[in-house]
Amino acid sequence: MIKIDLKLFVTLSKYLPERSDYFEIQEKTTVDKLISDLGIPGELVKLIFINGKKKDSKYQLKNNDRVGLFPPVGGG
DSSP, rough: EEEEEEEEEEEHHHHHHGGGGGEEEEEOOOOHHHHHTOOOHHHHHHHEEEEEEEOOOBBBBTTTOOOEEEEOOOOO
């Protein structure tokens, strides 16, 4: 098991588990798998940031990664 700091923003926040700042996942978990395990429909995640850098959903998470998931954002 590894631990990550998980942040879900705006409409995704309802999927945030308890202890998200110290969330345990299996080693070699991808962002895709994390999204699925949290019950988040994949089309709701538009931006993925790992340690402050944009990544894709195939990224394999590492111990102590800071993960931020964002929904599509609209503006006017």
